[in-house]
Amino acid sequence: MAEASGEGxxxxxxARAGDRTAALxxxxxxxxxxxxxxxxxxxYAVLLLFFAIPLLAMLVVSFQTGEIGGxxxxxxxxxxxxxxxxxxxxxxxLVISVQVTFIVAVIGYAxxxxxxxxxxxxxxxxxxVILPFWxxxxxxxxAWINILQSDGVLDSTLNMLGxxxxxxxxxxxxxxxxxxxxxxxxxxxxxxxxxxxxDGDLIEASxxxxxxxxxxxxxxxxPMTINGVxxxxxxxxxxxxxxxxxxxxxxGTNNIMIGMVIxxxxxxxxxWPFGAAIGMVISVVVVALLVLGTRLGGGxxxxxxxxx
Amino acid sequence: xxxxxxxxxxxxxxxxxxxxxxxxxxIALVIAFLWVPIAVLVFMSFADGGVLSFPPDxxxxxxxxxxxxxxxxxxxxxxTLTISVPATAISVVLSTAIAYAVDxxxxxxxxxxxxxxxxxxxxxxxxxGVAMVLFFKGALGLPGYVSVVVAHVVRTIPxxxxxxxxxxxxxDRGLEEASxxxxxxxxxxxRQVTLPNIFPGIxxxxxxxxxxxxxxxVFTYFVKGSGDPTLPVYIWNQxxxxxxxxxxxxxxxxxxxxxxxxxxxxxxxxxxxxxxR
Numbered sequence: 001m002a003e004a005s006g007e008g009x010x011x012x013x014x015a016r017a018g019d020r021t022a023a024l025x026x027x028x029x030x031x032x033x034x035x036x037x038x039x040x041x042x043x044y045a046v047l048l049l050f051f052a053i054p055l056l057a058m059l060v061v062s063f064q065t066g067e068i069g070g071x072x073x074x075x076x077x078x079x080x081x082x083x084x085x086x087x088x089x090x091x092x093x094l095v096i097s098v099q100v101t102f103i104v105a106v107i108g109y110a111x112x113x114x115x116x117x118x119x120x121x122x123x124x125x126x127x128x129v130i131l132p133f134w135x136x137x138x139x140x141x142x143a144w145i146n147i148l149q150s151d152g153v154l155d156s157t158l159n160m161l162g163x164x165x166x167x168x169x170x171x172x173x174x175x176x177x178x179x180x181x182x183x184x185x186x187x188x189x190x191x192x193x194x195x196x197x198x199d200g201d202l203i204e205a206s207x208x209x210x211x212x213x214x215x216x217x218x219x220x221x222x223p224m225t226i227n228g229v230x231x232x233x234x235x236x237x238x239x240x241x242x243x244x245x246x247x248x249x250x251x252g253t254n255n256i257m258i259g260m261v262i263x264x265x266x267x268x269x270x271x272w273p274f275g276a277a278i279g280m281v282i283s284v285v286v287v288a289l290l291v292l293g294t295r296l297g298g299g300x301x302x303x304x305x306x307x308x
Numbered sequence: 309x310x311x312x313x314x315x316x317x318x319x320x321x322x323x324x325x326x327x328x329x330x331x332x333x334x335i336a337l338v339i340a341f342l343w344v345p346i347a348v349l350v351f352m353s354f355a356d357g358g359v360l361s362f363p364p365d366x367x368x369x370x371x372x373x374x375x376x377x378x379x380x381x382x383x384x385x386x387x388t389l390t391i392s393v394p395a396t397a398i399s400v401v402l403s404t405a406i407a408y409a410v411d412x413x414x415x416x417x418x419x420x421x422x423x424x425x426x427x428x429x430x431x432x433x434x435x436x437g438v439a440m441v442l443f444f445k446g447a448l449g450l451p452g453y454v455s456v457v458v459a460h461v462v463r464t465i466p467x468x469x470x471x472x473x474x475x476x477x478x479x480d481r482g483l484e485e486a487s488x489x490x491x492x493x494x495x496x497x498x499r500q501v502t503l504p505n506i507f508p509g510i511x512x513x514x515x516x517x518x519x520x521x522x523x524x525x526v527f528t529y530f531v532k533g534s535g536d537p538t539l540p541v542y543i544w545n546q547x548x549x550x551x552x553x554x555x556x557x558x559x560x561x562x563x564x565x566x567x568x569x570x571x572x573x574x575x576x577x578x579x580x581x582x583x584x585r
Contacts, residue, residue: 025493033415035494040409040421043402043465047424051436051462054443058435061442111338114331125335127574132342134516135566136523138540139559142547143345146352146556153348156363184342212320213327234430242432245525249547259434266438266530276442279435286432 055283062277076277086261090281093258096172096247097240100179104187104236105229107180112191113221126192133185140182141249148174148250170252178250179240187232194228195221226296234293238286258282346563353556375557384542391453391528391538392521395460399521400514402461403468404506408498411476429466436462437530444531452533459527464517471516471577475509476502512576519569523562 028035065073080086115125132140147153150167158165168174198221206216222229244259251257258278265275323330353371355364375381406425410418428436437459444455483505487497503510525540532538537545539558546555 021495022493025495028495029493032413036409036413036415039405040413040415040418043406043409043425044417044421046402046458046461047421047428047465050440050444050458051428052424054439055431055436057443057447058439061446107338110334114334118328118331119335125339127571128339129342131567131570132346134519134523134570135346136525136540136543136559136562138523138525138543138547139349139562140345142543142555142559143349145547145551146348147345153352181341181345184338212316213323214316214320238430238432242434244434245544259432262434262438266441272442275438279438282432283435286430286435290430 058276058279061273062280064273070273076274077281079274080277080281086278089256089258089261092256093241096175096179096257097237099176100183100240101233101237103176103180104183105233108184108187108232109191109229111184112188112195116192116195126189129188130185133182137182137245138249141178141246144174144178144181144250145169148177169250170255172251172255174250175247175255178246179243182246183236183240187236190228190231190235191225192228194225194231198224230293230296234289237289241285242282349556349559349563352553353560355553355556357553371553371557374552375554375561378554381539381542381554381558384537384539387536388522388538388540391456391460392518395457395464395521396514396518398457399461399464399468399517400472400510403465403472403513403517404510406465406469407473407476408502411473425469426466428462433526434530437527440527441530452531452535455531456528456538459531460521460524463524463527464520467520468513468517471513471573472506472509475506475577479505508576512573515569515573515576519566519573523566 028038062076063072063074064070065075111129115122119125145152148167148169149155150165150169152169155165155167168177202220202224203216206220211219242259243257244263247255247257247260248263259282262275262278262282265271265278269275352364354367354369356366356368356370357364403425406421409415410422440455440459440462444450444458450458479502483501484497487501488494492500523540524538525544528538528541529544532541539562543555543558546552
C-alpha cells in the first residue's frame with residue numbers, strides 16, 4: 001500500500017512505479033469490462049486459437065482431397081463410410097468400448113460402494129486407487145506386456161502352480177485387461193462422489209420399510225447415484241473409443257481399432273484429409289454420446305464450478 | 309410379490325451376513341489388480357536376465373547403470389523437461405486467470421470459457437492431436453518446439469483449473485472484503501490476500517499439470533516433428549521396436565517421480581480433486 005501511494009522514504013523511481021500501478025488499477029476499476037478482458041482474455045484466446053479452431057480446421061481439411069488445400073470433396077467420407085473394412089473396424093471398436101465400459105463400471109462401482117459403505121480409511125484407499133492413474137499411460141501398458149507376454153510373469157506363475165501357460169499378449173483379453181487397468185481409477189471417482197452425496201436417511205428409510213440390502217441397493221442406491229454412473233461411463237467410453245496405444249501395444253494384428261486407423265493415416269499413409277475425416281466421424285459419435293449422457297443426467301461439466 | 313420375496317429372502321440374508329466381508333474382498337482384489345503390475349515393473353528392473361526371464365535368477369543394479377550411461381534416454385529426459393517446465397508455468401497462469409474470471413466476474417461468454425476449459429478432457433486425444441498437427445503445421449507454421457509446448461498447455465489447463473477453481477470458491481471471501489474496506493484495490497487484494505490463500509491449490513494444480521505434461525504422449529506424438537523424442541515417445545519407440553530391460557528402469561524413475569508429485573499435491577488439496585484426467 002505504501003508503494004502505491006508513494007509516500008515516506010520511497011525513492012522517485014519507486015514512486016513513479018507506484019503511480020503507474022495506481023493509475024492502472026484505477027483505470028481498470030473504472031473500466032470493469034476491460035478488467036474482465038485482461039483476466040479472461042488470454043486464456044480464452046489460447047483455448048480458441050489452439051484448441052477450438054484446430055478442431056474446426058480439421059472439419060475443413062476433412063472435405064479436401066489428397067492433400068491439404070486440395071479441391072472440395074465428399075470423397076473421404078464416402079471412402080470411409082462405403083468401405084466394409086472400415087465399418088467393421090468401427091463396429092469392432094464399438095464392441096470393445098462397450099465391453100470395457102461395462103467391466104469398468106461394474107468393478108469400479110463395486111469398489112466405490114465398498115469403500116463408501118464399509119471402510120473408514122477412505123482417503124488412503126482413494127489415494128491407492130488414483131495413484132496408478134497419474135503414472136504414465138505407456139508405462140502402465142508396458143507393465144502389462146511384462147506380465148502377459150508368453151513366458152512372462154503370468155505364464156511363469158501358472159507354470160509354477162502346475163497350470164498351463166495362457167500367453168495372453170496380442171489377444172482380445174489382453175486389450176480388455178489393459179483398458180480396464182487404465183480406466184478403472186477414472187471411473188471410481190465419479191461413482192465415489194455420487195455415493196458419498198447420497199443421503200444415508202434414504203437407505204435407513206428403505207430398511208425400516210422392510211427392504212433387504214439387495215432390494216435397497218436396486219431401488220434406492222443405484223437410481224439415486226445414476227448421475228455418477230453416467231459420468232463415469234462417459235469418461236471411460238470416450239477415451240476407449242479413440243484409443244490407439246492399448247490395442248497397438250497389447251492387441252494382436254486382428255485387434256484393429258479406429259484410433260489406430262487414424263494414427264496410421266497420419267504416421268504411415270500420410271493421407272491427412274482422410275485421417276481428418278475419420279477424426280470427424282469419431283467426434284460425431286462422441287458428441288452424440290455426450291448429448292445422450294446429459295439427457296440421462298450425467299453431470300460432466302458440473303465439476304467445473306457452480307455455473308449451469 | 310410374496311413369491312418373489314420368498315425367492316429373494318435367502319439372497320438378502322446372505323448379503324446381509326457377508327456384506328462387509330465381500331466389500332473387504334472387493335477392495336483387496338481391486339487394489340491388488342492396480343498395484344501388482346507396478347510391483348512387477350519395479351521388481352523386474354532389478355532382474356539380471358531382463359524382461360524375458362521370470363522369475364529372475366539374480367537381482368542386479370546393472371540396468372540402472374546402463375540407464376545412467378545411456379545418453380539417448382538422458383537426453384529424452386532433458387527434452388521432456390524443456391517442454392514440461394514452460395508448459396506448466398504457462399498453464400498455471402492461464403488456469404488461475406480462468407478460475408478467477410469464472411468465479412469473480414459475470415461476463416458474456418463466461419460459460420463458454422468454462423466449456424472450452426473442460427472440453428480438452430472430453431474430446432478424444434487422438435482427435436485433438438490430429439487437429440493440432442493439421443492447424444499448427446498447416447495453417448500457423450509453428451516450429452515443432454512451440455507446437456508441443458502449446459499442445460501441453462492445452463492438455464493441462466483443464467486439470468489445473470479443476471484443482472485451482474475449488475480453492476478459490478471455498479476460501480473466506482470476507483478476507484477480501486476486509487482488505488477492500490481497508491482501502492486496498494482489487495490488484496493489491498489479489499496479490500496480498502487472495503493469492504496467498506489459494507496458493508496451495510495453485511501449487512497442487514501446477515504439480516499435476518507438470519506430472520501430466522511429463523507423461524503426455526498422444527499430443528506430443530502427433531504434434532512433434534522428427535526432433536528429439538520426449539521420454540514417453542522414447543519409451544514408445546523402445547517398446548515397439550527393441551525392448552531392453554532398461555525400459556523397466558526408466559519406468560521406475562517415472563513412477564517414483566509421478567507418485568512423489570501426486571502425494572505432494574494431495575497433501576496440499578483434497579484427494580477427490582485429482583480424480584479427473
